[in-house]
Amino acid sequence: MTPQAFRQLMRLHPAAVNIIATGQTPHRTGMTVSAFMSLGVEPPTVVCAINRSAFTYAHMADNLVFSVNTLSVAHIELAKLFAGQASLFGDERFDEQQWGPFDSGSPFLHDAVMSLECRLIRQVQESTHCLMVGEVISGRYNDTAAPLLYRDGQWVTTSEDLLMVPIEAAGMR
Ligand SMILES: Cc1cc2nc3c(=O)[nH]c(=O)nc-3n(C[C@H](O)[C@H](O)[C@H](O)COP(=O)(O)O)c2cc1C
Numbered sequence: 001m002t003p004q005a006f007r008q009l010m011r012l013h014p015a016a017v018n019i020i021a022t023g024q025t026p027h028r029t030g031m032t033v034s035a036f037m038s039l040g041v042e043p044p045t046v047v048c049a050i051n052r053s054a055f056t057y058a059h060m061a062d063n064l065v066f067s068v069n070t071l072s073v074a075h076i077e078l079a080k081l082f083a084g085q086a087s088l089f090g091d092e093r094f095d096e097q098q099w100g101p102f103d104s105g106s107p108f109l110h111d112a113v114m115s116l117e118c119r120l121i122r123q124v125q126e127s128t129h130c131l132m133v134g135e136v137i138s139g140r141y142n143d144t145a146a147p148l149l150y151r152d153g154q155w156v157t158t159s160e161d162l163l164m165v166p167i168e169a170a171g172m173r
Pocket of ligand 1: 017030031033035036053054055056079083089090
């Protein structure tokens with residue numbers, strides 16, 4: 001398959017939008033990442049795919065800790081900022097009002113849908129990217145925040161309506 005055909009297919013894959021962050025003031029760095037998922041629960045582990053040319057990649061590898069911050073619909077501008085679209089870099093991307101530090105030092109976003117504090121336990125190099133495996137140390141959440149998704153070049157969200165199907169009607173009993 002050509003890269004173009006692959007890219008076209010992957011545009012249809014809906015993905016939650018996160019900011020992966022690492023480091024302490026004034027050396028924080030962070031980037032917008034959709035390639036993130038839970039890996040296992042015993043122990044709690046997650047994985048994200050980071051382009052090795054990203055500024056944040058080397059800092060994650062040096063610090064050996066990072067955070068995952070799942071964005072809400074209120075965070076579209078933040079998602080663009082951390083994707084480099086405002087030409088701000090490193091610590092310039094962090095607003096003091098919006099961020100605090102986890103005990104391990106990684107920044108967490110106060111009103112994220114959820115934030116995880118992670119310890120980097122493994123790196124798997126694959127072509128342009130590196131799979132960064134993290135063991136989750138702690139987490140926080142805001143259960144009223146609606147998640148931000150990216151699909152086909154658009155910022156979208158989930159439809160709560162679809163979640164209202166009664167369990168028995170969905171054949172789950
Ligand atoms: C919606 C969206 C999702 C993205 N997902 C990823 C991703 O999963 N992995 C990645 O390496 N870059 C991803 N990017 C690109 C990075 O956010 C971008 O290259 C960023 O500027 C890298 O920051 P840095 O070089 O300052 O660390 C994504 C960008 C957007 C807009």
